Amino acid sequence: MQLAKRIKKTLLGCALMINAAGCVSLQSVSLTQIPAKRDNKVTASTDKWIILGFNFDNDYVDKLTEKLKDKCENGQIRGILTKDETTSYFLVFKRSVTATGYCIKA
Amino acid sequence: MRQKVLQLVLPAVALTATMTGCAILHHAQVGDIDNRKGVAHRPFELKVSETGVNMEEAGDIAKSLSRSKQANKDIENALGIIGLFQMGPKTGNPVFNDGYAKNIVNDLYRECPSGRITNVVSIREMRKYPGISGEIVKITGTCTGDRKVRGKGGAKASSNEQAKDTENL
Secondary structure: OHHHHHHHHHHHHHHHHHHHHOEEEEEEEEEOOOOOOOOOEEEEEEEEEEEOOEOOOOHHHHHHHHHHHHOOOOEEEEEEEEEEEEEEOOOEEEEEEEEEEEEEEO | OHHHHHHHHHHHHHHHHHHHOEEEEEEEEEOOEEOOOOEEEEEEEEEEEEEEEOHHHHHHHHHHHOOOHHHHHHHHHHHHHHHHHOOOOOOOOOEOOOOOOOOHHHHHHHHOOOOOEEEEEEEEEEEEOOOEEEEEEEEEEEEEEEEOOOOOOOHHHHHHHHHHHHHHO
16 A cells, blocks of 8 residues: 555656656757857857647747847857757747857957 | 526537637747847747648538438538548648748848848748638748847958858757
């Protein structure tokens, strides 16, 4: 009886942990031409939590370029790797777009 | 009384949610960014779309509207045959005009005749409604002009800067 209770608790704990960790899937990847000068790496990301699949716009992606620009004042960003990912949790999922590039100061 | 209010409110909420349409992002891509001071930037946004049809959902709606069992069976058979022609990987729902996005290059040229385009974000998304969808391709970016700020050397200074840029890339 005691053992059954312990197993139940352990299983429940495992299920909870797996749920909290979330499963990640990659939607798309893209890369622009990589520059010769690769000293200054900059990264920016933007995300949105979606509950039960209800999402009425994808405007969160528009903030990405502004965030990247903030990290490279008066320069150019080249060799941008864009990753579009989904992390799934219980009934909710997180959509995130991450961009990493090289800042070349003017 | 409370039940009546709920009966009115719930379908209204469901209808509003359905008509708004869920937005699904399929692909996002960020192009090279030019954030140099003294360069003229003119932002632009281009969007093309086409109506997609989800045959499965359209079939379900048709089945819920029909009353005869035979009609339901016919719809199911038709959907099965259509399904065989729509196999394979795809983003969003099938559309009846596969060339809806091909003119976006011309639109881009019209928007920025100089061809100096930067900060390009390409988005492929879908607006989902019951049975149908809007298959969208959106491109935002900035059209870059010549350098506004020039050194004392005028064109010479500009060509030096260009040479420096080329060296870095």
